[in-house]
Amino acid sequence: MTIFGSGTLRLVLASSLALVSACSADTPPAAAPVATPAAGSSFLGSLTSTNWFGSSSTGVKLLSENVSAPIPAREMEDVLAFVYRGISSNYVDRSSLRPVVVAGLSGLSRLDPKVTVQDQGSNLRLVYDGKPIAQLDPPASTESPSGWSRVAATGAALAESVSPALRGTATDDILNALLNPALQNLDPYTRYLTPTQAKLEQAGRRGFGGVGVTLDPEQIGMIRAVLDDTPAARAGLAAGDRILSVGDTRVEALPQQQLIALLRGDIGSTVALTVQRGADAPFTRTLTRQKLFQTTVRGQRDGDGIVTIKLSGFNEGTLDEFKTEVKKYTGAGPTKGLILDLRDNPGGTFRTALDIADLFLADGPMMTARDRRGIVNETIATPGDEIVPMKLPMVVLTNGQTASASEVLAAALQDRGRAVVVGSGSFGKGLVQTVYEDLPNKGEFIMTTMRLHSPLGYSLHKYGVIPTVCTSRQADTPTAASHVTAEILTPDFHPEDVLYARRTADRSTEAARETLTGLCPPFTKARSNDIDRQVAETLVLDPTLYARALPAPTIAKKN
Structure with missing residues (x-):
């Protein structure tokens, strides 16, 4: 199947919600901390005259005797130019760079509230503590990424020359302030990551060197679980063991994230753990770190032969993990049906979601994915890699926190008539982010570059996936599931109605969007009765009911 991106360019659907558990020793936190400024660090270069990139009348005009005209660090200017080039060339909508730069310079106020910028049309005026300090002329070419990066870097350097707060701030944090407030004005998912944040994000996508333990967040060093087939399992570690030290470092006083950092390292490197089990004497084991991924797949099989696979996210290890779990549980005996639970799945790697969809579709x-120039790529299923019989009943569960890549998977299976979608409307994030990993400072730039359209051609963004069988309007009662299944048998129930409504909706008005999503409003609250699952189980066990709820493939395929 088609793979988007190559080398250091990757396509993901950024998670709309927290993807990982903070208690996992082998899992990055959902929100990486901002890099801590190094003592005395600065991005300020050597001081020169006011015309460092042009004459004072066309480049920088100083408006205060208290400000000097410094040369900004070249790395900062290079990072800004990289980001601005990306926006200018590939952002999903054509966007002017001037508002991005103005918002970025205004973002310096997060580090020092005395710093402000005024857009005066012909130039930008930099103000400190209410007093103008400099005037910055825009580049001659109004959409020049290199020209605007020079303006932004110069403005930051000028602000630093008068701001004690900025002079004590690390370059990474200056860049963070210059970029992220501005990028948030484009959309909620386009963002810059500092090198520290990028390293954690990459570990979540691509895996990391770890030992395979999950830690208790309330008890430092206490092992909550040991993953199968990992260094910790092979060393005989078990849930309930307490790690006393990692190498020569005692752990009792360490913050959780610092302990996690000690457990991780290069793949193939060794780490010595001193562990205590109950009241026994401590013992030491030397473990060799292996490549691990955040666990995103959990399977189970019930006594009726129903296999359930819960997907909590998508990373580069999810596909193999998914195949293993499906084969394990469907191979354990006659299987009546498969339930794919995508509830509370915030997304992840776009390609992985399509790879999983491909396991259930033979063609078509x-x-x-469409960028601002038109269709970028239509992903087609390939025959021969189906993981279960095509006639095996399949139900997909969604709710209001099913987002991004998980919506891609649900929409593909629904539109193609391969599965019945049960639950509530999904989150509605149908944007693809391209991850640029080769920034000059080793940070990352994650930018929205494409919009997603289902096989029927409708946009997922702001609409999401509307289930064929809706449960969100049901009360949380023991009999709610039976009410839902009874509705399927009524003459007014037609599974193609949802697909028809999606395909013909007027996407030009907010009222039309609200009408469409109102067919099955997103639902996120926990229920004491798992209505979705009860309905799914009934569907896969009753061939007549399942056939009635499944959209006809001839209707579901794109015209």
């Missing part, structure tokens, strides 16, 4: 379109 799965998803179309």
Whole structure:
């Protein structure tokens, strides 16, 4: 199947919600901390005259005797130019760079509230503590990434020359302030990551060197679980063991994230753990770190032969993990049906979601991604890699926190008539982010570059996936599931109605969007009765009911 991106360019669907558990020793936190400024660090270069990139009348005009005209660090200017080039060339909507730069310079106020910028049309005026300090002329070419990066870097350097707070701030944090407030004005998912944040994000996507333990967040060093087939399992560690030290470092006083950092390291490197089990004497084991991924797949099989696979996210290890779990549980005996639980799944790697959809489809379109120039790629299913019989009943569960890549998977299976979608409307994030990993400072730039359209051609963004069988309007009662299944048998129930409504909706008005999503409003609250699952189980065990709820493939395929 088609793979988007190559080398250091990757496509992901950024998670709309927290993807990982903070208690996992082998899992990055959902929100990486901002890099701590190094003592005395600065991005300020050597001081020169006011015309460092042009004459004072066309480049920088100083408006205060208290400000000097410094040369900004070249790395900062290079990072800004990289980001601005990306926006200018590939952002999903054509966007002017001037508002991005103005918002970025205004973002310096997060580090020092005395710093402000005024857009005066012909130039930008930098103000400190209410007093103008400099005037910055825009580049001659109004959409020049290199010109605007020079303006932004110069403005930051000028602000630093008068701001004690900025002079004590690390370059990474200056860049963070210059970029992220501005990028948030584009959309909620386009963002810059500092090198420290990027390293954690990459570990979540691509895996990391670890030992395979999950830690208790309330008890430092206490092992909550040991993952199968990992260094910790092979060393005989078990849940309930307490790690006393990692190498020569005692752990009792360490913050959780610092302990996690000690447990991780290069793949193939060794780490010595001193561990205590109950009241026994401590013992030491030397473990060799291996490549691990955040666990995103959990399977189970019940006595009726129903296999349930819960997907909590998508990373580069999810596909193999998914195949293993499906084969393990469907191979354990006659299987009546498969339930794919995508509830509370915030997304992740776009390609992985399509790879999983491909396991259930023999041919035809799965998803179309369109950039601002038109269709980028229509992803087609390939025959021969189906993981279960095509006639095996399949139900997909969604709720209001099913987002991003998980919506891609649900929409592909629904539109193609391969599965019945049960639950509530999903989150509605149908944007693809491109991850640029080769920034000059080793940070990352994650930018929205494409919109997603289902096999039927409708946009997922702001609409999401509307289930064929809706449960969100049901009360939380023991009999709610039976009410839902009874409705399927009524003459007014037609599974193609949802697909028809999606395909023909007027996407030009907010009222039309609200009408469409109102067919099955997103639902996120926990219920004491798992209505979704009860309905799914009934569907896969009753061939007549399942056939009635499944959209006809001839209707679901794209015209």
